[in-house]
Amino acid sequence: MHAPSPASAPALEIRGLRKRFERPAVDNLDLTVKRGEFYALVGPNGAGKTTTLRMVAGLLSPDAGDIFLAGIDARSDPVAAKRLLAWVSDEPMIYDKLTPFEYLEFVAGLWQVEAKTAQARAHELLGWLGLTAHAQERCEGFSKGMRQKVALAGALVHDPQVIILDEPLTGLDAGSARQVKSVLRERVNEGGTVIMTTHILEVAERMADRIGIIAHGKLIAEGTLEELRVRARGTATLEDTFLTLVAEQAAA
């Protein structure tokens, strides 16, 4: 398949993506996310959301299909694709023995961000996320919420075009969740693209520009909240819409 030209290309374009473990986890999936969009991928447990995004991030090899990040073929040129991308998982993977400041310096080094720029951005991010007072403390004593915020700061310190988050709000208290959401929204306002899986439908409902519903490895519905409601015959909430569409898919 031909790659879209980088300038006009969507932030993420997936074509015919397949991955099989004991059974198909992702089954001939097509998905397009526009630049500057906040896209939420929702679905039941085991639907294939995380597997899809892990393939996009280069953490899993697809069995078949194409992945383009801003027009760059992620399978044939993974290094170039990774330069544009940040990945945040539900379980924050940071180094206990490093401070947030040292962690951000390491991430900036890996993504080759100029030192002064990275440092200024690190201070800014730590401030936004309420971590300035803890910037010189080792992460080992941090709560889950603080660790997730450090991981998020790491994802943003290299100014990625596309940020992919897998259940980023799991286990966060209300205050931390709000800080994370506001940083992500700010990111989209600045022109970045956010793709997020979540099981908290209220988050998808409030934050996402478009929502994709995935079940059995296939995208069964996609659109704005309003479009999805119409498709589910005028259900009131995303939860109702989601349950209706998933039930229809199961019955089909």
Added chain:
Amino acid sequence: MNTPATTLWFAAHELRLAWRDALAMLTGGKRRRAYVAGIGIIGFVLFMHAMAFLGLRNVPDIGMNPSKTALVFISGSALLAFALMISQSMESVTRAFYTRSDLDLILSSPASARRLFSLRIVIMAAGSIMMALLLAGPFINVMAFWHGARWLSAYGVVLSMGAASAALAVGFTVALFRTIGARRTRLIAQVVAAIIGAAFVIGLQVGAILSYGNLSRFTFLQSDALAAHLPDVTSFIWWPARAMLGDIHALAIVFLISMALLFAAVVIFAPRFGDHALAAAGIAFERRRQSAARDFRAQSQRRALRRKEWRLLARDPWLMSQTLMQILYLLPPAILLWRNYGEGAGALVILIPVLVMAAGQLAGGLAWLAISGEDAPELVATAPVPPGFIVRGKIEAVLGACALVFSPLIAAILFVSPMEALIASAGITVAVIAATMIQLWFRAQAKRSHFRRRHTSSRVATFAEAFSSISWAGTAALVASGSALALLPAATGVLVLAVARGLRPRS
């Protein structure tokens, strides 16, 4: 079924956990390997008996009235083992304080924590005894076979040593806890445990170097000069040695004193064990500040990776106990080098293999931490770097750390003999690279905190690492002594690597 929360009930629970833990250690979590592990243990025991037969075949019967020199030799050998047992027990006690596992459940339950901790102190003693029996048992059996059943009383001494070592280890560790607090005890206890474990061996070797100019502690133990400085044969300090020789009276006293020590440790320390564990748990939530912020440095991706690895190695809480002992064992060779300064390169033939062996072992541990013990695998996997880049950066970090440890010694040898320095550096380089390659082939994703269990992930890697280090140490020694036989251990080293590579897991 036992009544819940009684000592017997806890004992059954602990035994079940200990059995499964031991099985996992031996089989790497794969049950079908249990038969292989069983055959391996039987093979090891037979091998140790064969070694004991070979080693003790010319040892004369000392009889029930040994000379002072014989008593010094037996007591010294027992003290060597005792120091190692105390060291091992101290590490167990420290881990019991700092490892959470089921402590939260137990301490929050209405069951008597004192009972459980009493039992755990006894189990630590049992662990120490089991390890000592595995190593000393064959030698005791062979002595009993050659010189009579009275030698079986040495088993009683091993039991006593295990009990006493656990009691002393608990006492030392709790004393540290009370004097320097929970935060510092974890590090200091590891250092003290390593020093206790190595001190006696090092002391004897230093004595041998200063008296005889060689590293043989046994020569020193059998010397008249040492015997002349020690009490008469009737002194109580020889009771453990006499007990080993079959003196039932001495055995009864040694056994009773050891059991009294263990009993006292249980009675005094078990009720406080929970408090100490809680205090240790508190440090997990403490925030530890690093020095004031400095500016980000401009750095290449490779340098960023190396600096991260070095920082993590320097801050690893358990690395000290794993590597300090290896570094401490370098002290006697260093003293030997210092003593022989300007007297030619003869002593270096002894020194070089020690250095090569230590380098291989140190590199194996560091390589595991850097390559397998990656706590943020997804971060580095999503970084924009070519395949293999991350691993290369990590290998560079390991080589750099090893260079930091061994360069001063190589520099010192260089002043004595440039040729020997070249041989030593070549041997160290090969041993380090070989150990790192083995860790690379057998890498498995793990938390850094699981470092102590790294040997369970692959027995092949563990044995390959050990045999590789031994082969390269032998090669370096023979090259240094100018023998063409060096080709044999070198070929063995290459063969070990080839076999390890062939057996590496395919992903």
